[in-house]
Amino acid sequence: MAEAVRALTLAELRKRKSVKWRHFPSDVLPLPVAEMDFPTAPKIKTALTDMVERSDTGYLGPFPELFDAFANFSAKRWGWQVDTKQMRIATDVGVGIVEIMRTLIKPGEKVMLNSPVYENIWRWVSEVHAATVDTPLSEDNLSYKLDLAAIEKEYQNGVKVHILCHPHNPVGAIFSKDQLSELADLAKKYQVVILSDEIHAPLTYDAKTFTPFLNVSQNAKEVGITITSASKSFNLAGLKCAVIITESTKLQERINVMPPAVTWRASLFGAVASTAAYAESVDWLDGVLITLDQNRKLVEKLIATKAPAIKYRIPDFGYLAWLDLSALGLGEDPSAAILEKGKLAVNGGVLYGPKHKSFVRLNFGTSPEIITEAFDRLANCL
Numbered sequence: 001m002a003e004a005v006r007a008l009t010l011a012e013l014r015k016r017k018s019v020k021w022r023h024f025p026s027d028v029l030p031l032p033v034a035e036m037d038f039p040t041a042p043k044i045k046t047a048l049t050d051m052v053e054r055s056d057t058g059y060l061g062p063f064p065e066l067f068d069a070f071a072n073f074s075a076k077r078w079g080w081q082v083d084t085k086q087m088r089i090a091t092d093v094g095v096g097i098v099e100i101m102r103t104l105i106k107p108g109e110k111v112m113l114n115s116p117v118y119e120n121i122w123r124w125v126s127e128v129h130a131a132t133v134d135t136p137l138s139e140d141n142l143s144y145k146l147d148l149a150a151i152e153k154e155y156q157n158g159v160k161v162h163i164l165c166h167p168h169n170p171v172g173a174i175f176s177k178d179q180l181s182e183l184a185d186l187a188k189k190y191q192v193v194i195l196s197d198e199i200h201a202p203l204t205y206d207a208k209t210f211t212p213f214l215n216v217s218q219n220a221k222e223v224g225i226t227i228t229s230a231s232k233s234f235n236l237a238g239l240k241c242a243v244i245i246t247e248s249t250k251l252q253e254r255i256n257v258m259p260p261a262v263t264w265r266a267s268l269f270g271a272v273a274s275t276a277a278y279a280e281s282v283d284w285l286d287g288v289l290i291t292l293d294q295n296r297k298l299v300e301k302l303i304a305t306k307a308p309a310i311k312y313r314i315p316d317f318g319y320l321a322w323l324d325l326s327a328l329g330l331g332e333d334p335s336a337a338i339l340e341k342g343k344l345a346v347n348g349g350v351l352y353g354p355k356h357k358s359f360v361r362l363n364f365g366t367s368p369e370i371i372t373e374a375f376d377r378l379a380n381c382l
Contacts, residue, residue, distance in 0.1 A: 002286035004294070007037045007367035018238060024345050031374055032347040034169070036235045036319060036365035038291075041284035044234065047276035048269060060241075060268040063089065069278035070243060076282075077207050080215040082245060086252050090242040091265040093199050094120055096227045097163060099258045100244065101128045104193055105160045112154060112162040112192075114146065115353030116322075118169045121197070125163070133159055136353065137171065142313035142324065144173040148182055155190035162187065164196045166213060167204060170322045170352055170361040172315025174204060177211040184213075184220035193251065194224045199242075202233035202285060204317040205293055214247045221247040225255070232318070233285060234277040241270025292319050295364045295371060302375040307382060319365030326358035328382060335360050342377035 013021060020033035051057065067084040074080040090096030101111065107129035113121050115136045125132045133154050137144040151162075164183075167174045175183075187194050196213035204210040213224045229242035246252040277285075296314050299321050303310045311324035330337040335348035338360070349359025364371050 002283045002290060004290040005038050005284065005287040007291070007365075007370070008039060009367070010370060013037055013366075028339065028343045028345050029370065029374055029377060030345045031363040031366070031370075032345050032361070034232060034320065034363060034365075035237060036288070036363075037367065037370070038235065038288055038365070041234060041277065041281035043280035043284070044236070044273050044276045047272050051269060051272055056268070058268060059264065060089070060266050060271055063271040063275070066241075066243065066271050066275045066278075069275045073202075073278040073282070074212065077202065078210060078212055078215065080212045082214075083247060086246045086249075088244045089263045089266050089271065090227065090244050091262060092231070092237075092240050093197055093227050093229050093242045094124060095262060095265070096242050096244050097195050097197065098124050098127050099262045100195060100225060100227070100255050101125075101130065101161055103255045103257050105130060110154075110157070110159045110161075112151070112159045114151075114165070114168075116171060116349065116356045116359070117165050117352055118197075119347075119351040121163050121165060130161075133157075134353070136355070137168070137173070142171070142311060142322070144168065144171045146175055146179050146183060148179065148186065151183065152186050152190075155186055155192050159190070159192055162192050162194045164194050164213065166196050166198055167200045167210065167317045169200060169318070170320050170347075170359075172313065172317065172320060172322055174209050174316045177216055180211060180213060180216045180220065184217050184223055187223040188219045192223065194220075196224055196226045198226055198228040199232045200318050201228060202230075203289065203292070203319070205289055209316065214245065222250075223248075225251055230274040230277040234273070234281060236270065236273050236277065239270035239273050240265075240267040241274050242266070243274075292365060295319070295366075295368065296321070298368055298371055299362075299364055299375075302372060306375045306379040319363055321362045321364055323360050323362060324358060325360060330381065332357060334358060338378060338381050341381040344374055344377040 024030050067087045071082040110133050111125045111130040112133045135150045138147040226245040231237040309327040325334040347361040349356035
């Protein structure tokens with residue numbers, strides 16, 4: 001039985017060297033970057049320590065253990081039987097998606113995203129010199145869905161690739177199997193390839209609510225490519241390792257022209273850590289989810305007592321709170337005002353789409369004490 005995982009203290013976290021803890025002055029409480037403040041899973045730590053003790057610090061080569069570990073994890077978690085022969089390693093999710101797009105489209109062709117969406121997806125489209133087609137999610141009281149009618153209209157207008165953020169960062173939504181099935185049908189009809197970024201998938205609170213895109217339908221298998229990583233769910237972003245998964249030999253052959261460096265630039269330590277994560281650290285993950293479940297509800301309580309004008313819907317996965325601050329009167333960029341007046345760093349909503357300036361994204365993958373301090377600082381700005 002999994003037990004809740006305790007987050008590190010602020011004093012311990014200040015010793016970290018990742019950008020989350022180095023970017024801002026020491027008087028700022030940093031809660032923008034999507035990293036968690038928990039200790040590394042014991043089995044991952046053991047695997048990495050073993051590598052260092054044996055001076056096994058060379059280049060990454062073939063690593064079938066990772067594919068087997070992910071396949072077993074996905075089968076148990078979501079009932080998805082992955083074909084390990086159609087898996088490959090990528091440097092990280094972003095590199096994987098960019099390099100896949102280079103094989104599928106020419107500069108100037110259309111790529112769809114759905115705002116408000118993870119800020120780097122906008123950059124990935126620009127990196128391949130594609131034309132960005134933003135088809136916003138439909139929203140009802142901070143509950144978000146895919147706007148399938150609007151998506152079909154843009155598919156008809158020549159979209160070649162659709163980057164699907166699934167589960168969706170920053171709004172905390174998990175798309176239903178029915179919606180995803182309809183999306184796959186549209187993609188097949190209009191010959192669109194869907195790149196499903198599933199990096200947050202292991203962090204769904206109820207695994208039954210999440211359906212991997214390639215496990216939605218036969219059409220999804222024909223039009224979809226999944227790109228994912230252990231980095232968000234097991235806190236391994238700095239170790240650089242992701243996986244690309246196809247279930248169509250046709251798509252597999254199309255992306256085979258990717259440069260070999262997409263794999264070779266990944267990290268041996270990343271592959272080792274990811275294998276230990278999927279194969280041996282599920283209890284740790286479940287313990288983290290217990291803590292995050294408590295934290296997402298704590299955010300709701302703190303808003304009710306300290307800043308009731310904030311609009312918030314408890315997210316369906318992960319550790320990111322999507323907060324509507326439009327009623328607080330904090331100006332054009334609430335995140336800037338909060339940083340200046342409250343010494344609290346959060347991500348401004350404008351990063352995720354131009355129509356979301358009044359929002360901020362706050363990382364609650366930390367201790368209750370730090371979350372409470374964050375809302376004290378936010379309240380001091382009002």
